[in-house]
Amino acid sequence: MSKGLFKISPGFEDVMPAEYKELVNNGPYGKDLGVSDLGTFKELIEEHPLCAGCAEALALRLILASLPNSEDTVIVGSTGCSSLLFPQVAVQNIHSLFGNQNAVATGLKRALRLRFPDKVKDVLVIAGDGATVDIGLDMVMQSWFRRELITTIMLDNEVYANTGGQESGMSPQGAVLHMAPLGKKFPKVNLPEIAREAGCAYVATISPALPRRLGKVVRRAILVAREIGPSYVQIFCPCPTNFKWPSAQVLQKIRDRQKEGIFKVREYVSPEAEAYLAGLEVVKQHDEEQ
Amino acid sequence: MAVSEYQVRPGPEGYLPPAAASMGVELPERGAALVEGRVVPEEEAFQAIAEKLLAARNPVFFPGPAVLWAWKDGVAEKAEAVLKLMKAVGARAIPMPDYRPKYPMINPAVEINPNHPNLTIWHNRIDVGVFVGVHCHYANVALKIIRGGTDCYTIALCGEMGHEDAMITLRDVDIRKLERLTDIARALAAAGPLRTGVMPRAGTAV
Ligand SMILES: Cc1ncc(C[n+]2csc(CCOP(=O)(O)OP(=O)(O)O)c2C)c(N)n1
Ligand code: SF4
Numbered sequence: 001m002s003k004g005l006f007k008i009s010p011g012f013e014d015v016m017p018a019e020y021k022e023l024v025n026n027g028p029y030g031k032d033l034g035v036s037d038l039g040t041f042k043e044l045i046e047e048h049p050l051c052a053g054c055a056e057a058l059a060l061r062l063i064l065a066s067l068p069n070s071e072d073t074v075i076v077g078s079t080g081c082s083s084l085l086f087p088q089v090a091v092q093n094i095h096s097l098f099g100n101q102n103a104v105a106t107g108l109k110r111a112l113r114l115r116f117p118d119k120v121k122d123v124l125v126i127a128g129d130g131a132t133v134d135i136g137l138d139m140v141m142q143s144w145f146r147r148e149l150i151t152t153i154m155l156d157n158e159v160y161a162n163t164g165g166q167e168s169g170m171s172p173q174g175a176v177l178h179m180a181p182l183g184k185k186f187p188k189v190n191l192p193e194i195a196r197e198a199g200c201a202y203v204a205t206i207s208p209a210l211p212r213r214l215g216k217v218v219r220r221a222i223l224v225a226r227e228i229g230p231s232y233v234q235i236f237c238p239c240p241t242n243f244k245w246p247s248a249q250v251l252q253k254i255r256d257r258q259k260e261g262i263f264k265v266r267e268y269v270s271p272e273a274e275a276y277l278a279g280l281e282v283v284k285q286h287d288e289e290q
Numbered sequence: 291m292a293v294s295e296y297q298v299r300p301g302p303e304g305y306l307p308p309a310a311a312s313m314g315v316e317l318p319e320r321g322a323a324l325v326e327g328r329v330v331p332e333e334e335a336f337q338a339i340a341e342k343l344l345a346a347r348n349p350v351f352f353p354g355p356a357v358l359w360a361w362k363d364g365v366a367e368k369a370e371a372v373l374k375l376m377k378a379v380g381a382r383a384i385p386m387p388d389y390r391p392k393y394p395m396i397n398p399a400v401e402i403n404p405n406h407p408n409l410t411i412w413h414n415r416i417d418v419g420v421f422v423g424v425h426c427h428y429a430n431v432a433l434k435i436i437r438g439g440t441d442c443y444t445i446a447l448c449g450e451m452g453h454e455d456a457m458i459t460l461r462d463v464d465i466r467k468l469e470r471l472t473d474i475a476r477a478l479a480a481a482g483p484l485r486t487g488v489m490p491r492a493g494t495a496v
Contacts, residue, residue: 008359009357010366010370012358015384015385017397046395088395
């Protein structure tokens with residue numbers, strides 16, 4: 001996609017809906033904006049149908065605000081709550097079959113590199129924990145083994161939320177859910193560790209309770225995937241609807257879990273990725289501002 | 291070429307109208323066009339389009355992304371030609387800026403969406419609708435939904451091979467063809483008013 005796509009043909013400006021005019025005049029395309037600039041530009045997400053207080057929705061809003069190259073980014077999603085939100089997002093996105101997201105992203109990234117060898121095209125997978133760690137784990141890991149230059153972001157809401165509350169690989173041990181009444185018998189899958197072992201050059205865990213760090217992490221993950229290797233970000237965003245928390249308390253619950261040490265913010269950067277990031281002036285500048 | 295008996299007339303043709311292609315309607319060859327499922331010479335279609343638009347109570351163009359956004363060289367010029375044609379026939383535009391399935395957030399007063407174009411047509415009481423700059427797969431979906439649930443007379447000004455599910459389809463529409471259509475419409479308008487009830491309202495039995 002070129003920035004020209006965001007120029008309205010002369011003569012049609014008047015008939016365009018207000019949200020598009022706002023995106024053209026005040027959107028983030030082609031600008032170096034981040035989480036700390038929220039409120040000063042037209043965001044890439046319109047109103048959406050997710051539950052009030054959904055931490056996944058907040059995480060997505062922050063991810064979108066942190067894209068270093070929104071006009072040339074393609075997001076590959078999978079079935080789940082987030083897929084209800086993607087139609088309201090003003091970034092190219094593909095809805096893939098549940099679990100296939102990393103295979104689709106792999107093909108897409110390879111095709112984009114052949115078609116646009118001189119352009120930076122970021123391919124981002126954003127999918128739920130069920131799609132990433134359970135049904136799609138094969139495709140996810142194959143993309144890491146093969147060092148595909150894509151960023152995988154898991155929205156870890158600790159449940160299959162969109163289908164009414166089955167336990168997922170990321171549900172905590174003991175979790176009693178609508179469709180897991182006996183409680184989960186196994187601990188959370190340690191996917192960050194697996195990602196590192198499987199060849200990711202950058203791995204991080206973060207939550208929307210730390211918005212600026214989330215922005216930084218997403219940015220770094222995308223930049224590393226441009227040149228060095230696959231990257232993985234796991235965003236802890238538990239589902240208030242399935243865990244039956246009042247929507248206003250979600251962020252506090254996340255903070256509590258962090259205090260208890262159940263959720264930890266972590267970052268792994270391979271030496272090669274470290275050197276690469278250190279060499280990027282934009283990253284340094286941005287990090288200082290955060 | 292097989293000649294189909296099937297006519298592509300304004301609906302409502304039920305919840306799921308058959309795709310015209312499945313009823314034997316074939317896309318026109320270069321230089322030809324389709325009027326209600328029949329292959330005709332392009333000139334005949336130019337005339338029919340101009341007449342339909344000038345006789346319409348509420349003619350509306352639905353410019354799609356390929357003409358609304360100046361995404362490559364030549365698009366702004368094509369957009370200008372579309373605007374001239376709209377002016378010549380006294381039509382207004384309701385844009386289709388992208389194809390996000392915005393239901394139920396769509397505001398049918400300000401935009402049209404291929405996933406539920408009928409809402410915009412009902413809301414605005416559109417009797418003749420023109421698709422231009424809409425990517426073919428989305429035009430196909432929208433045209434079928436319109437025929438299924440409304441009596442809107444649809445015209446496709448297609449940059450590619452055309453659309454069987456529009457009542458009139460022109461193919462390979464470029465600036466030259468838009469200008470030709472504008473000239474015909476201007477000449478017809480100058481010859482006398484059509485929008486006086488001389489033509490039957492779209493969708494009513496002739
Ligand atoms: C191939 C396939 N298998 C199963 C489903 C049913 N399905 C829809 S959403 C969903 C759960 C999604 O859970 P997760 O990936 O954790 O996302 P969340 O809804 O929690 O955000 C499932 C199993 C499907 N749509 N397609
Ligand atoms: S069910 Fe949970 S994850 Fe899904 S939208 Fe509602 S709060 Fe968000």
